[in-house]
């Protein structure tokens with residue numbers, strides 16, 4: 396398994412977000428992590444990425460306990476894409492993508508021919524080759540998001556985590572981005588786990604859905620999740636209800 400969570404508990408102080416969660420995510424699979432605001436999606440992604448959150452239980456990446464990985468091994472195993480905007484004037488897309496090569500470049504960080512080829516390929520995979528020399532401060536949110544995914548691809552890790560990659564995107568771009576992620580699981584064999592509030596994207600385009608139902612995590616194939624009744628229970632309220640037909644939340 397690319398990601399294995401074994402009886403993990405996540406908490407902040409006395410507040411428990413997840414308790415005794417066991418789940419596994421396979422190579423070549425796309426999984427959406429969903430849940431209401433503040434239920435711990437980002438915290439879980441950060442814990443899997445080894446970004447210093449309180450965890451009891453074990454996280455294993457590609458069969459190795461997270462705790463046993465050196466910083467270098469971690470950086471060649473898991474890539475993490477956040478919604479933080481990297482809009483540094485004068486920094487071209489290809490330079491941002493090249494940052495993903497840091498674990499592989501020599502001690503002065505000099506890029507070799509092979510590194511440059513990986514950067515080029517990564518930009519091509521996300522459909523952004525034409526933007527290589529453009530600076531990121533003049534690009535749309537959707538374009539920036541693709542470049543940040545290219546950076547994670549250049550890092551060449553079997554596991555990629557993304558925290559709300561579809562936030563700030565319009566509807567066609569949300570579908571396009573999720574379709575791109577799906578393609579990367581198929582063509583590149585990546586294990587991709589991303590958090591999202593887009594139920595229709597999660598349920599229509601992903602292999603499986605991991606739903607935080609505090610303090611549990613339900614991980615089911617997307618089709619089974621639609622029919623499970625779990626989404627209605629967690630996302631329906633006085634003014635809105637989940638419609639399994641359209642896989643969206645609608646006003647009552």
Ligand SMILES: Nc1ncnc2c1ncn2[C@@H]1O[C@H](COP(=O)(O)OP(=O)(O)OP(=O)(O)O)[C@@H](O)[C@H]1O
Nearest residue numbers: 407408412430431432433434435436437438439590
């Ligand atoms: N460093 C921290 N210290 C204490 N509490 C925190 C910290 N970071 C997050 N929290 C709390 O933990 C809970 C989970 O936060 P998290 O950001 O993981 O949720 P989320 O599901 O990603 O939320 P959203 O959907 O709103 O992005 C929230 O109630 C948040 O206030």
